Amino acid sequence: MLHFILRRLVLIVPVLFGLTALVFAIARLLPGDPVALAAGPNATPAEIAAYGKEFGLDRPLIVQYGAYLSGLMKGDFGVSIYTRRPVIEDLRAYLPATLELVFAAMFLAIAIGIPAGLAAAAWRDKWPDYLSRVVALGSISMPRFFLGLLLQLLFAMWLGWLPLGGRFPITEDPPALVTGFLTLDALIARDFTAFSIACQHLVMPAIAMSLSPLATIMRMMRASTLEVMQQDYVLTERALGLSSRLIMLKYVSRNAISATLTVIGLYFGWLLGGTVLVETIFDWPGLGLYATKAVVTQDFMPVIGVTLVIGTLFVFANFAVDLLYGVINPKVRTE
C-alpha cells in the first residue's frame, strides 16, 4: 500500500511541472497587451514600458518562467499587475470560499444521487427509472447560470426567503477564522446565528452547482448497480433467501459505489473550475469570480495562479479517489 502511495505521489510531480509550463505558455504567448491595459488608457509608451519593467515583463519569456518557478518553490505566485497585490494572498482568501461551495454541492449531489441511482436500478424500466432519466438529462442540460437566476428570482426576489447573493453580510459578525469554511467555523465557535446565516447564503449556489454532478452520479450509480445485480453472488444471496432490501442496501450498493467513486473524483476537479458562473451570479467571493475579473483585465498572474491551484487540487482529488478505491475494493489493494 505504502509503495502504491509513494509511486503515485512521484508521478504527480511531472504532471504539476507540465501544468505550470502549459499554463504559463498559454497565458503569455497569446496576443493582447495586458501591460498597456493595466497602465491605463492615458499612459504614454514610455510609461507602459516602465510599468512592464517593474514587473520584469521585459525579460525573455524563458527567464520569466524560471523566475516564476523559483518563486513557486517559496510559495510565491507572483504579483497582480492590476492591484499589485501578491497573488498568494488572494488565493488564500478566495480558495476556502470556493472549496466550501464545491464540498456543499458535492455533498448534495452524492446524498441525493447515490440513493436515486440505486432506486432507478432497483425499479428498472418502471416509473422511478424513467423519471430519473428525464431528470438527469434535464439537469445536465440546465445552464447553471440560468438555474441560479431562476432560484434567485423565486427564493430571493419573489418569496424573499433567502439572500440574493454574497457569502456573509458585512453587518454581521463572522465566526473566528479556523478552517476558512464559514459554516464549520460557526459550528466550532458554537455561534448558531452565524451558522444559519452562512447556510442561507450557501444553499442556492450549492444547489445550482450540484445539479450536473447529481445527474451524472445518479446515472453512473444506476449503471454500476445494474451491472453488480447480474453477478453470481447476488443470485446466491437470493437463493439463500435474503430479502431484496438487504441485498440491495448491504451487498449491491457497496460494490456499485466503488465504480461511481471515479466519477465523483473527476467531478470534484471539474466543479472547482466550474464555479466561475455560479460565483458570478451569486457574487460568491471565490476563485471563479477572482479568475473572471483577472481574465477580463488580462491580468495573467492571478489566472496562472488559479489554474495551477485548481489543476493541483484536481490531480490530488484523483489521487485520493485511487486511495479510497483501494479501501473500498480489496482487489485493487493487493495488486
Added chain:
Amino acid sequence: MNAQGSVPESARRYALRRALFRFSQSGLSLVGLALVVTLLMIAVFGPSLAPYPEHLGGAVNTAARFRPPSLAHPFGTNELGQDVFSLVLGGTRVSVLAGLAVVMLGTLIGTVVGAIAGYAGGWTDEILMRISDLKLTVPGLILAMAVAAALGPGILNMVIAIALSWWPGYARLVRGEVMAKKEELFVTAARAIGAGPGRILFRHILPNILTPVIVKMSLDMGFAILTVASLGFIGIGVKPPTPEWGSLLSVARGYMPDYWWTAIFPGLAIFTAVFGFNLLGDGLRDVFDPKARR
C-alpha cells in the same frame, strides 16, 4: 433479409436498420430528434421568421421598452424596446453554428492526435497522451475565458478558445478505438498488399471507428452550446448587436425581477436546445453502444 427475401442484405445495412428500429422505439429519443430538427430549421430560417427582423441588426424602439409578453410580442420587449422573440430566434443561428464549429474542430484535432498516438504507439503515444491528460487537468472554462479574452471578441475566436480545451476527450476515444482496430485482420490484409501507414489509418481504420465518434459528437453538441452561452454570459463572446442567448441573459439579469421575461426566454432557449441534443445523443448512444444499452 430485405422485403423480397431473395437477395441477402449486407450485414452493415441490417445493423443500421435494426439501429433505426430501436431508435424509433424510444419516445425520448424521438422528442430529442424533433427538438434538434426544429432547432436546425430555426437556425437556417430564423432571421426570416422573426416578426421584427430589424431588431436583429440592432435597431431599437425606445417607445416600446419593457413590454410584458403579449400577442404582438410573445416574449415581451427588452430595455431597448427590441422584440425578445425575434432576438431569441436570431440567436439560434449563432449558438447552433458556434456549437457545431466547436465540436467539429475539437473532433478534427482530437481524431488526428488520437489516431497518430494509437497507431504509432511507443514514445509518440506517451507524449501525445500526457499532453492531452494535462489538458484535462486545466479547468476548461477558465482556459477558454483566458484565450477568448486575449484573442478579443468574435465568434471565431470564441470557437477556437473552446475547441482548444475540447479535443482531449476525442483524442482518448480515438486512440483506444484505433489501438483495438489495428490488430484486426483487415488491417493486416491492407498492409500485406502494400498500403502505407497513412492509407491504412485514414482509409481503413478511421471509417471503422466513426460510429463512437459521431455518438460522442452528438452528446457533446449540447455541452458545446452550453459553453458558448456561458462565455456569452460572462461577457466574452460575440460582439453586440449580434443576438446571442448567453449575452441576452446576462444583460437581462440587471432588470430582474420586474422584467423577468427578458431573462426567462433566452434561458429557456438555451435549456431547450441543450436538452434536445442531449436526448438525441443519449438515444444514439443507447442504439450504437451495446454496453450502455438499457
